Amino acid sequence: MNFGIIGTNFISDWFVNAGRRCEGFYVQAVYSRTMEKGRTFADKHGIPDCYDSLEALASADNVDAVYIASPTACHAAQSIQMLNAGKHVLCEKPVASNEKELRAMLAAAKEHGVVFMEAMKLVINPAFDAIMENLPKLGKIRRVTFQMCQYSSRYDKFKNGIIENAFRPELSNGSLMDIGVYCVHPMVKILGKPDRVMASCVKLHNGVDGMGTILASYDEQGAQAELIYSKITDSPVPSQIQGEDGTMYMESLPILTKVWIRYRDKSREDISFELKDPGNNMNYEIAEFMRIAEANESAETHNQYSVWEMQVMDEARRQMGIVFPADKV
Known part of the structure; x- marks a missing residue:
């Protein structure tokens, strides 16, 4: 599964390192608000593509799923944009600012037949x-x-x-x-x-x-x-x-x-x-997310806990x- 990443902080570093312990995991692209930060992160991890446009990332045909590690206030809008483009989305905790945002994210995932899940490694x-x-x-x-x-x-x-x-x-x-x-x-x-x-x-x-x-x-x-x-x-x-x-x-x-x-x-x-x-157990949530998406299953059980x-x-x-x-x- 080819991932794009939104965000270049230390959590994204952990995500890349943990994901590379999962079979079939590959990071194709990274997004940052500035191309300079994006390029630095991409070079650090050997990531081919770098974007400073969310629209370009959403339209990238070689990206299957997006991991979102931006500030919480950005989660809903960015998730919905990627879901609407047909990307699976694994969104860092907390999944949204409030229940209303989360409901909108889940609705977008259902409408477009893709998987949405909160990254809750615990x-x-x-x-x-x-x-x-x-x-x-x-x-x-x-x-x-x-x-x-x-x-x-x-x-x-x-x-x-x-x-x-x-x-x-x-x-x-x-x-x-x-x-x-x-x-x-x-x-x-x-x-x-x-x-x-x-x-x-x-x-x-x-x-x-x-x-x-x-x-x-x-x-x-x-x-x-x-x-x-x-x-x-x-x-x-x-x-x-x-x-x-x-x-x-x-x-x-x-x-x-x-x-x-x-x-x-x-x-x-x-x-x-x-x-x-x-020291970094994110690989298990990544593997579960990939399993659900590749098997065309539902993440409803995980999402119910996020709603509560x-x-x-x-x-x-x-x-x-x-x-x-x-x-x-």
Whole structure:
């Protein structure tokens, strides 16, 4: 499958390196707003074609699929443009600014008979497969706690007056969108859409959320979920899934490094899994996306989790008073 890439940041570097571990993967083209940046990225990775026009990329006959790694505020328009041109689209997380945008993206994919999928590496890999396979050992699930608190390398610049994209709410960015999504998505994959959420955040001087907490309730299941995320503090505390018979611990979202269960009798079971490259596990989401597209299958199951993700995040932002320009369209 021949890919085009929109965006030339470090995530795109990871994508190329991970994709080259997938059979049939090839990067044909890259798009950047400036030809100079595009050429630099293309030369670095040996990519034949370079564009500074989205229209030219969309019309390229030798590109089958497009990976989108631009700022979140650009995801919907760029995805829809590529989908309308008959390209499959793998869009980096968070998939959109809000549910309305995502619905439009999914509608475009359906209309043109192509695959659209969110690049959610956390839940498409052997480590998360092992989590799902071992959940029954915990008994009835009562509490899920996902935590990702990672002090951003860009925060020091922010404090010095240099505001990069990750801290710009006008680009649909912030702590919830950047890393909180890694807490929301596995929650809805494990428990489904919650009955209600309560959300609170800490805002920085430009209105961007630096950290936040979401409490989700599942009435029929008799379960709760706690989501704790931050770009302005750091924490090594593992995430956990508490059941009546035991608790599963998970280290290091979004690239899981260790999973184990502690049962009520205090015995421990380590959960084994193998990752081809523990430092970059994007190859699994790429392989799944390619499999679905080449088999002419539907990505509906993956997309349902993305819809629930957006619904939870939209409601959380409403409660926290976080409004993006995309919400006003």
